[in-house]
Amino acid sequence: MTVRTAPVALPAMRSTADRPFGIYIHVPFCATRCGYCDFNTYTPSELGGANPDGWLTALAVELEQAARHLGTAPEVSTVFVGGGTPSLLGGAGLTAVLDALRGSFSLAPDAEVTTEANPESTSPRLFEQLRAAGYTRVSLGMQSTAPHVLATLDRTHSPGRALAAAREAAAAGFDHVNLDLIYGTPGETDDDLLRSVDAAVAAGVDHLSAYALVVEDGTAMARRVRRGELAMPDDDVLARRYELLDAQLSAASFAWYEVSNWSRPGGECLHNIGYWNGGEWWGAGPGAHGFVDAVRWWNVKHPANYARHLGDGMLPIADYERLDADTMHVEDVMLRVRLRDGLPLGVLTASERRRVDALVGDGLLRRLGDRLVLTDRGRLLADAVVRDLLD
Structure with missing residues (x-):
């Protein structure tokens, strides 16, 4: 991705009503x-x-x-x-x-x-x-x-x-x-x-x-x-x-x-x-990251540049990206599997669900109703679990 030194304009966005x-x-x-x-x-x-x-x-x-x-x-x-x-x-x-x-x-x-x-x-x-x-x-x-x-x-x-x-x-x-x-x-x-x-x-x-x-x-x-x-x-x-x-x-x-x-x-x-859990937030301050309406952005890092851009009437955005459905899915699985509440099975694709049995058999995940929760051993290998699970 091209890194811009001047602030860029964020696209129009609206917060999602059912998300914190x-x-x-x-x-x-x-x-x-x-x-x-x-x-x-x-x-x-x-x-x-x-x-x-x-x-x-x-x-x-x-x-x-x-x-x-x-x-x-x-x-x-x-x-x-x-x-x-x-x-x-x-x-x-x-x-x-x-x-x-x-x-x-x-x-x-x-x-x-x-x-x-x-x-x-x-x-x-x-x-x-x-x-x-x-x-x-x-x-x-x-x-x-x-x-x-x-x-x-x-x-x-x-x-x-x-x-x-x-x-x-x-x-x-x-x-x-x-x-x-x-x-x-x-x-x-x-x-x-x-x-x-x-x-x-x-x-x-x-x-x-x-x-x-x-x-x-x-x-x-x-x-x-x-x-x-x-x-x-x-x-x-x-x-x-x-x-x-x-x-x-x-x-x-x-x-x-x-x-x-x-x-x-x-x-x-x-x-x-x-x-x-996929909530949305505005990140304010030098170098802060935000995420709203599938758009992720990050501010310029240096406090002097941050203040100068705002003084010029511009949001101090260094750059942004709009996340596509595949990226959103990967991040959803990667983050939610780390929680004690676990990952809903319904979040996974059909091919990912077919990999669950192997991870359960290896003692890394356990089923709790319609959710997958890391075992104690799985917590030590959470990143590997995500890699093995995802398409």
């Missing part, structure tokens, strides 16, 4: 860059000291143009403010984000409103401000409680800070608090992971996400691996770590609802479930 509609807002600022991160983020030195106020102004303009582009702006059922480090905006900044959204869109009365936060840029006062602004859920980057693991990941918070932040959020009135874990970091042991899981559970949160470390090309960690300074664990080690954390969480009354996510009853992240 969400808004994702990308905050592109970080105090420092973690060695494993390849997200669209910028440190103060990379932005030349640019003030986030300019980003907030541009965001409000994008949201206003988004509502206009959609014609009749749909009611928003979920909001997710991610990054980057949204908590660097402070309570006033994150309140302004929601004010900008409410200026152009209507939030459902029971809308789930999430912000990510890094533990080192939070405080009891911040959580109080977020609750007063209307946030209902907070997701904290914990990664690990092992100091040497945090050091390898270039995380700056102390091992106990994420746990303290989770308790502060609960004290401020947040019923839904998530902690993110990363497993498979070079130098991590099984015991390191289990201690981290135990500590997260003891913090009283109702949701945990856990992701195997992926070393992305172009990151500082990839360069260290290439130089032989770090040795990545093999797939067998990652599989064992996944089984260990799943068993530990199950014993603590957490249930998996997506391959990398566990919650107590009622603690599931509705915004992410919307992604996995």
Whole structure:
């Protein structure tokens, strides 16, 4: 696909009435860059000291143009403010984000409103401000409680800070608090992971996400691996770590609802479930992706270009694609099979349904009524299951 440097015009689109509609807002600022991160983020030195106020102004303009582009702006059922480090905006900044959204869109009365936060840029006062602004859920980057693991990941918070932040959020009135874990970091042991899981559970949160470390090309960690300074664990080690954390969480009354996510009853992240179940969303902010009416698009990445295009009266679209029926089908299977609720058999083509018996016989899938659900072993091989299933 041709990459355009100037913004392009989105085609006309309308949200689908029977699908949940969400808004994702990308905050592109970080105090420092973690060695494993390849997200669209910028440190103060990379932005030349640019003030986030300019980003907030541009965001409000994008949201206003988004509502206009959609014609009749749909009611928003979920909001997710991610990054980057949204908590660097402070309570006033994150309140302004929601004010900008409410200026152009209507939030459902029971809308789930999430912000990510890094533990080192939070405080009891911040959580109080977020609750007063209307946030209902907070997701904290914990990664690990092992100091040497945090050091390898270039995380700056102390091992106990994420746990303290989770308790502060609960004290401020947040019923839904998530902690993110990363497993498979070079130098991590099984015991390191289990201690981290135990500590997260003891913090009283109702949701945990856990992701195997992926070393992305172009990151500082990839360069260290290439130089032989770090040795990545093999797939067998990652599989064992996944089984260990799943068993530990199950014993603590957490249930998996997506391959990398566990919650107590009622603690599931509705915004992410919307992604996995084919919902639609507007992605606002530099580099954000959106999906409405079979059109997927992505914004220009740099905050200065983003603000400039909006200042010129244009949506900051880098490019877009219209998904055809085959692509929609592949993505539907790929995402829904990862859910505990499983994949409806009716979604599959006749030839794909004929492959189900082999995957059930191999112990990777099981039938639950008219749905297919990954087995414990199938969760470890979810990508392979999708490849074997699809035409």
